[in-house]
Amino acid sequence: MTFDLRDHTADVAVEATAPTLAALFESVADGLTAASCEAVPETGERFKFTVTAEGREALLFDYLDRLIYERDVRLVLPADHRCAVSGPDDEGSESDDPNDPDDTDAWTVEASARGVPLGDVAAREIKAVTYSEMALDRRDDGWYAYVVFDV
Known part of the structure; x- marks a missing residue:
């Protein structure tokens, strides 16, 4: 998995x-961390969270938005991201019973990150994730994403 930071007018983009x-979710989140600071110290405790959305692109957006929220609430820079993503087109995730309350079209990411105290880093503030030019595509060799962040 790889990511590159791309210049984007007054914003910054992550291509992964x-x-x-x-x-891919982990890689884009790592790009968000890299866009926030030059070096990430090994300090901080892991925290977990879950995000649910109605589609893959919305899930990526909401996941990244949640990382920015966690930064602001916990006063930490999320780093060392770990994710498990599941959705309706996963094998076995949908039942054939239309009345089954567990039969859903929702996508979910079970995530964790290491929260580096903001006092331990010289971080640039990333204000928000945007839908501007956002791309999330399956490719022959895996997955591709392009996400723009407002700085």
Whole structure:
């Protein structure tokens, strides 16, 4: 999995590729961390959270938005991201019973990150994730994403 930071007018963009959707989410989140600071110290405790959305692109947006929220509430820079992504087109995730309350079209990411105290880093504030030019595509060799952040 890889990511590159791309200049984008007054904003910053992350372009990422990965072999799996979960690894792609982790890679884009790692790009968000890299856009926030030059070096990430090994301090901080892991925290977990879950995000649910109605589609893959919305899930990526909401996941990144949640990382920015966690930064602001916990006063930490989320780093070392780990994700498990599931959705309706996963094998076995939908039942054939239309009355089954567990039969849903929702996508979910079970995530964790290490929260580096903001006092330990010289971080640039990323204000928000945007839908501007956002791309999330399955490719022959895995997954691709392009996400713009407002700085």
